[in-house]
Amino acid sequence: MNDGDDQAVRIELARLRQEHRDLDAAIDALTKLGNSDSLQIQRLKKRKLALKDRIGFLEDQVVPDIIA
Template sequence: MAFDLDTEERTILAAELERLRGEHRELDARISALEGEGAAFQLQVQRLKKNKLALKDRIAYLEDQLTPDIIA
């Protein structure tokens, strides 16, 4: 599928990928900070982890779009 992308599409996907990676890192830092605060923030930590997992899935999808298929 990566071969079907033109340069502009690849650039857009790469920029989106970097944005999502940054957002993923920020969520990781927020989760770490809240986990250090104790059990009072457990529900918020669970929500952040769910968002982080969704971002990870989206990142994997975009990486797959940008990586050419290797025919073995």
């Protein structure tokens, strides 16, 4: 991976991490309301999980697993 690709991946990682934090805050806020839409919360949690998987994939791209 060259420096340009590496920088692009790091920018994408930062964006995805921010979106993940935003979803976490939204889920917490909806949950605290008590009378919130459970389907909406389920969709947000599913999106959050997909983001986590994508973040993990990109982190592996930036920091390759080194076998000692």
